[in-house]
Each structure stands twice: as C-alpha cells, then as structure tokens.
Amino acid sequence: MKNLFREYKEGMLRMERELGCFFSVDELGAENAFYQSEFRRCNQQVRSSVDGMVIALKDMILCKGLPVCAGSRILEGYIAPYDATVVSRLKSSGAIIMGKLNQDEFAMGSSGENNPYKVSRNPWGLERVAGGSSSGSAAAVAADIIKGSLGTDTGGSVRQPASFCGIVGFKPSYGRVSRYGIISYASSLDQIGVFSSNVKDVARILENIAGYDEKDLTSINIEVPRYSSMLGREVKGIKVGILLNFLPDELDEETKRFFDIVVLKLKQNHVELVSITIPYIESSISVYYILATAEASSNLARYDGLRYGQIYKTDFNLEQVYKKTRSAFLGEEVKRRILLGNYVLSSKHYDNYYLKAQSIRRKIRDEFEKAFEKVDVIICPTTPTKAYKIGDKLHRPLEMYLGDIFTVPVNLIGLPGISVPIGCKDFPIGLQIIGKYFDEAMVLNLAHWVQEVRKE
Amino acid sequence: MIDISEIEKLFLLSKISIGRDELVSYSATLDDMLEYMENLKRIKADNEEMVSVLSLNEFCLNSRNEYDHLGDFGLKCSKQYLDGFIRADKVFDHDER
Numbered sequence: 336m337k338n339l340f341r342e343y344k345e346g347m348l349r350m351e352r353e354l355g356c357f358f359s360v361d362e363l364g365a366e367n368a369f370y371q372s373e374f375r376r377c378n379q380q381v382r383s384s385v386d387g388m389v390i391a392l393k394d395m396i397l398c399k400g401l402p403v404c405a406g407s408r409i410l411e412g413y414i415a416p417y418d419a420t421v422v423s424r425l426k427s428s429g430a431i432i433m434g435k436l437n438q439d440e441f442a443m444g445s446s447g448e449n450n451p452y453k454v455s456r457n458p459w460g461l462e463r464v465a466g467g468s469s470s471g472s473a474a475a476v477a478a479d480i481i482k483g484s485l486g487t488d489t490g491g492s493v494r495q496p497a498s499f500c501g502i503v504g505f506k507p508s509y510g511r512v513s514r515y516g517i518i519s520y521a522s523s524l525d526q527i528g529v530f531s532s533n534v535k536d537v538a539r540i541l542e543n544i545a546g547y548d549e550k551d552l553t554s555i556n557i558e559v560p561r562y563s564s565m566l567g568r569e570v571k572g573i574k575v576g577i578l579l580n581f582l583p584d585e586l587d588e589e590t591k592r593f594f595d596i597v598v599l600k601l602k603q604n605h606v607e608l609v610s611i612t613i614p615y616i617e618s619s620i621s622v623y624y625i626l627a628t629a630e631a632s633s634n635l636a637r638y639d640g641l642r643y644g645q646i647y648k649t650d651f652n653l654e655q656v657y658k659k660t661r662s663a664f665l666g667e668e669v670k671r672r673i674l675l676g677n678y679v680l681s682s683k684h685y686d687n688y689y690l691k692a693q694s695i696r697r698k699i700r701d702e703f704e705k706a707f708e709k710v711d712v713i714i715c716p717t718t719p720t721k722a723y724k725i726g727d728k729l730h731r732p733l734e735m736y737l738g739d740i741f742t743v744p745v746n747l748i749g750l751p752g753i754s755v756p757i758g759c760k761d762f763p764i765g766l767q768i769i770g771k772y773f774d775e776a777m778v779l780n781l782a783h784w785v786q787e788v789r790k791e
Numbered sequence: 792m793i794d795i796s797e798i799e800k801l802f803l804l805s806k807i808s809i810g811r812d813e814l815v816s817y818s819a820t821l822d823d824m825l826e827y828m829e830n831l832k833r834i835k836a837d838n839e840e841m842v843s844v845l846s847l848n849e850f851c852l853n854s855r856n857e858y859d860h861l862g863d864f865g866l867k868c869s870k871q872y873l874d875g876f877i878r879a880d881k882v883f884d885h886d887e888r
Contacts, residue, residue, distance in 0.1 A: 621828040632805065639806070657806040670807055674817060675824060677801045678793075691831050733823050 340369045343389075347433075347480050353461060355453040356475035358394045359402050360434035365389070368431040375429065384539040384563055385483075386429030393472045393486045394435040395442055396527075397516040398422045405518045406440040406450045406468075409664035410644040419516025420551065421485060421527055421544045428543040433481055437471030440666045441635065442487055442520045444468045445495060445738055448729050449668040456725070457500055459762050463722040466496030469528070473500040476530045483531040483540050489520050490623055491717075491742025493528025494754035498717035498765025501756045503782065505529045505537045508773050509749030510555035512541075513548030521630035522553075524623075524746045534755065534783040538562035541775065557773060565776045566783040573781070575601055576611040576710035581741070587720045593758035594716050597766055600788050609710050613702045616744055618695050620736060623743040625679045625692040632676025635669065671732065700748045707771050712781055715741050717754040717765035741767055751775045755782040757789055793822055 344362060351357055372387040381387075392398055395405050397415035399422075404410035418426070425432060439449040447455045447470025455470035457463040458478040465474040469486030473496035476484050486493040488506035497504025505528055512527040519525060527544065531537045542563060547556040577598065602608060640646035640660030647659035665673075679688035706713065718738060728735045745752040750772060754765040766785060770778035798818050802809060809817070 615834070618831055618834065621831050624824065625828060625831075636805075654806070658808045661806050662808045665807065670802075670805075670809070671817060671820060673805045673807070674798065674801050675821060677804055678797075678821070678825075681801070687832055688828065691834070695831060695834060732820055733827060736824075 340366050350478055350480055353456065354458060354474050354478055354480075355455045356437055356471040356478070356480065357391070357433075358404065358406075358435045358437055358452070358471070361398075361401055361432065364400075365431050365433045368426075368429075372429050372431060381429070383428035383543055385425065385543050388430050388483055388536070388539070389433055389481045390425060390430045390483045390485070390540070391433040391436050391472070391475060391481050392422065392484065393438050393442075393469050395438065395487045395518040395520075396422060396435075396485060397518070398432060398435065401435055403435065403518070404644070405442070406438045406452070407638075407664065407666065407669070408451050408645060409638045409640075409660070411664075413644045415516075417516065420513035420548045422516065424544050424546075425540075430540075430543070436469070436475060436484060436486075438486075439468035439470065439492075440669050441518070441631070442468040442489055442492055442525075443631070443668050443672050445491070445735050446470070446723075446725075446728065447474075447496070448725060449666060451666055454725055457722050457762075459501060459722065459759075462724055463762065464499065464725055466499035466722065468492040469496050469504075469530070472530050473497055473502060473504065476500070476532060477502050479532070483529065483536050485540075485544075486528045486530060487517060487520070488526050488528040488742075488746065489524045489627060490746050491739045493530065494717050494742050494745075494752055494765070494767060495739065497530060497754040498756070498763065498767075499722035501759060501763030501765075502530055502532050503534050503537050503753065503755050503786070504765075505541065505753040505775075505779070505782075506745065506751065507541060507545060507775055508555075508751045509746075510553050511751070511773065511775065512545050513551040513554045515548055515550040515554075519630075519634040521627040522634065523630060524627055526746070526749075534753075534779055534786055535563055535566060537753075538566060538779050538783075541779075545775075555773070560776055562776060562779055566780055568780050570601075570781060570784045571605040572607070573712070573777070574607045574609055574710040575781075576609050576706055576713040578613060578616070578713060578715055579610050580612045580614070581616055581715055586716065587764075589758070589760050590716045590719065590721070590764050593764045594766065597714070597757050597785060600785075604788075611706045611710065611713070613699065613706060613744075615695055615698045615702060619699065619744040619747060620740055622692040622695050622699070623739070623747060624675065624736060625688050626696065626747075628672045628676035629680050629689055630676070632673045632680065635665075635673055638665070640664075668732065696747050699744060703744075703748055703750065711771070711774075711777055713769040715767050715769075717741055717767040721762040721764060745769055751778050753778050753782045755785050757785065793818055793825065 444467040446464040447467040472484040472486040477500035493504040
C-alpha cells in the first residue's frame with residue numbers, strides 16, 4: 336500500500352513534466368489522505384461516493400496552507416488562510432486533494448496561454464492548447480493523472496477545455512455550488528465546475544460539493560439530489576431543442592458531422608427534436624465581455640500589493656506603490672480586460688455599454704425561459720473548432736473571444752451546462768447540453784446516455 | 792477610434808502605468824473590441840422590457856435586500872451590488888475622482 340501511492344506519484348510527476356498541469360503538488364497532504372482513506376475502506380467506514388478519489392483544484396480555489404496565485408505573479412507567494420467551502424466539503428467526503436492546477440491568469444483566457452509561468456499542453460497533441468481558462472484541470476484529467484478536478488467557469492472555462500481535451504466538463508446552475516473561497520473574476524458569472532473522464536464521476540463529485548452555504552450570499556437553499564443514482568434513466572420522450580440561429584459559418588466540418596450523428600441517434604431513440612430560435616443570442620459575446628470585464632475591473636481593484644501577494648518596493652508614495660505593483664505583476668490580458676471594464680463603466684459610456692448589456696442579458700434570459708417551455712434541454716456544439724496550436728491565437732484576442740460563442744450564453748443566465756465528448760478525428764469534439772435552472776439531473780442523465788451511446 | 796488620452800486616463804484610474812508603445816497597442820485592440828460591441832447599440836429599446844435590467848434579486852432565489860458585508864475573499868457586497876452586480880459607487884463617480 337505504501338508503494339502504491341509512491342508509484343502513482345512518480346508516474347504522475349513524470350507525465351507532469353510533459354504536460355505542465357500543476358502549479359503545486361501537495362505530496363504530503365495527499366499521501367496522508369490516501370492512507371486515511373484506505374484505512375476507512377478496510378474498516379468499511381467509507382464516507383461518501385468520492386472517498387479515496389484523487390482530485391485537484393484550479394488555482395482560483397483556496398485550500399488552506401497551499402499556495403494560491405490564480406495564475407498571476409501578483410499573488411505569487413500567497414498562502415491560502417482558509418479552505419473554500421467546496422474544499423471543506425471534499426475533505427469531509429474523503430477525497431484526496433493532490434494539488435493546485437494551472438490556468439489562465441485570473442481565469443481570463445480561453446487557451447491556457449495567458450499565464451506568466453507555463454502553458455498546459457493537450458494530452459491529445461502536446462503542440463495544442465488544452466483550452467482555458469481551466470487548462471490544467473482538463474489536461475490532468477484527460478491524461479488520467481487524476482480522477483477528477485474542479486475548475487471555474489465564467490464564460491465556458493470548464494466546458495471548452497473539456498471539449499478540447501475529450502473529457503466531461505460540467506458547470507452547474509449559478510448558486511448551486513458555493514463560491515466562498517473562490518477568487519472572483521466576474522461575480523455574477525463565476526461558478527465552480529467539475530471535470531472527469533465520465534459523467535458518473537462528475538455526478539459523484541457534484542453531489543458532494545453542491546448545496547447551500549450561508550457564507551455565500553448567492554448560493555441557493557434547495558435540496559441536493561443524489562445525482563449519481565439518477566443516471567441511466569430512459570431518454571425516450573424528452574424534448575431536445577436545437578438552436579436554429581446558432582450554428583455559425585465558422586463551425587468546423589467535423590464538429591458539424593459529429594453533431595449531426597448525435598442528432599440522428601436521438602431521433603432513433605424516440606427523442607423529440609424541436610427547432611428553436613433565440614433572437615438575441617448572437618449578442619451574447621458582446622454582452623459577456625462588457626459585463627465580465629466591468630465586474631473584473633471592480634474585483635481586481637483589491638490587488639494593490641498591500642493586502643496580499645507581491646509588492647513593488649519603492650520609496651515613492653502610496654499611489655506609486657499601487658501603480659508599480661499592478662503594472663509589474665498583472666499580465667497583458669488582465670490589463671486589457673480591466674481597461675475595457677473601466678471604459679464601459681465610465682460615465683460617458685455607461686448607458687451605451689453596461690446598461691445596454693444588462694438589459695440585453697434580461698432579454699436573452701426571457702427568451703431562454705420561453706424556449707424551455709417547449710423543451711427540456713438544448714443541445715449545440717461546445718466550441719466551433721477543435722483545439723488549435725499553441726501560439727495561433729495568442730495575439731488575436733477578439734478571435735479568441737469569438738470561440739466562446741456557444742458557452743457564454745449559459746453563464747449570462749446561470750443555467751447548467753455540460754460538455755460531453757462525441758467524437759474524435761485527430762482531436763476531440765464536445766457536445767454541449769444546456770438545462771433549466773437547477774435541473775442538473777436531466778442534463779447529467781442525457782450526457783450519460785450520449786456517452787454510453789458513443790461507446791457503442 | 793478611441794483616443795490615446797482616454798486610454799491613458801483609464802489606465803490611471805486602474806492604477807496601472809504603461810509606456811507609449813503599449814498604449815498604442817492597447818488602443819488598437821480596444822478599438823477592435825469596441826467596434827465588435829457596436830452591435831449592441833443597434834438594438835433599440837422600443838419597449839419597457841428593453842429598459843429594465845436583470846437584477847440579482849431575479850437571478851437568485853435567495854437574495855437578500857439588506858446590506859450584507861461578508862468580508863471574505865471575493866464576496867463583499869452592498870445593496871447596490873445586489874441590484875446591479877457591480878459596486879455602484881465605482882460606476883457613478885468613477886471618472887470624476
């Protein structure tokens with residue numbers, strides 16, 4: 336037993352040198368947790384469905400005693416003083432927390448390249464991005480280094496890397512999982528997400544972390560079902576919506592082909608397919624980048640070098656300390672988004688951008704509600720393309736933003752959404768399933784069905 | 792085309808300093824992004840529904856209306872925050888400071 340963990344750790348570190356998934360590994364903590372879990376197993380005292388599961392956390396999530404830097408130099412050296420609620424719950428459930436995973440700086444990115452330290456590589460092709468911003472979380476699961484991981488999803492940062500890496504990535508409804516102890520990017524959009532190679536493990540992790548938390552004002556006080564026991568139900572008779580006005584011209588040929596195969600399989604299994612349109616959905620990217628950057632400019636104002644993390648030591652006045660610290664230690668993409676956020680919030684532009692974006696957000700929400708009167712779930716591809724080469728889009732931010740077109744609307748309204756792999760020619764392709772508020776069970780069940788059918 | 796001096800002002804408000812070359816580069820990128828977002832301006836508010844914004848109270852079933860200072864890492868908020876998802880004080884007098 337002693338050797339089992341050590342062999343696992345050696346294998347893991349060997350792969351890690353190729354992939355660059357981890358920021359930090361808690362070898363001692365994980366080894367202790369492993370022995371304790373094994374002891375419980377031998378004494379039939381298993382605590383939960385994730386007892387003994389090796390899990391790691393995106394570096395936006397605080398785990399007491401471990402370094403946390405959100406992929407940014409400005410928080411380098413900062414040690415988390417407390418556990419996030421999701422971490423306390425995982426520890427109580429007996430999960431083994433292996434360490435902290437690589438990401439885009441402050442979760443701002445869609446490739447994993449916006450990072451001053453290293454780029455996590457896609458296990459399907461080391462010259463390709465793992466996706467972002469939860470790049471390490473997806474790559475580590477895809478390489479089978481760990482069984483599950485937690486990421487954060489603000490505009491698709493769990494679903495998109497899951498699609499790129501050929502694994503399952505699930506973003507629950509806003510408020511389903513506590514955000515206490517999660518470094519904020521955009522507070523009305525952020526949500527913890529779960530990665531694993533299969534839907535059953537995603538369900539197991541979710542049922543152990545979800546639920547009301549009095550320390551998170553926005554968490555919802557409704558019962559958490561036992562999601563893992565609700566899988567395998569019949570899909571015949573459910574109504575699946577396909578967005579007619581949501582298949583852009585840039586859609587990859589192979590993505591389209593695999594999507595059509597899934598649609599055919601659904602028809603063959605007597606699932607009712609309903610065409611729906613959501614007129615304002617094409618504005619989602621603009622709405623998202625206005626609201627997310629506005630919130631980010633506020634949330635990141637706290638990084639001034641005085642409270643935590645790095646400080647640029649200077650003999651000048653306080654103002655200079657703030658400026659020099661933030662200038663030196665924040666990355667280019669972060670500065671870009673802070674800039675845009677301040678622009679859209681400035682009094683001259685507030686009405687035209689921020690207020691307009693909020694009202695269109697309401698319209699998109701209303702239209703999704705109308706669509707969900709006719710259907711149970713909505714499906715679409717997770718991303719318009721497969722994983723691209725590292726460096727391809729790094730200096731073309733707008734092009735990178737447009738890659739979020741399918742995932743962003745889900746965050747704007749706070750719906751649950753999952754990406755499940757549906758095929759692979761050279762590189763994996765994911766299907767996104769979007770459900771109604773707090774109908775995670777329906778989304779997980781259909782995703783489980785899709786995974787089983789694709790195995791055939 | 793966004794003015795370089797406006798970008799400079801925004802960086803000052805954000806407490807960030809950058810050089811002239813970087814300013815030009817950020818200005819170009821911001822221009823592209825703002826041009827893309829122009830599509831929102833074309834959506835007209837022709838009825839009351841377009842005027843009202845999505846508030847956190849509608850978004851979350853559990854939202855409280857009273858002031859609630861949580862004091863933890865990412866969740867400090869006020870009533871205005873609950874209503875507008877953002878600190879209103881930052882919005883209204885942001886560029887008059």
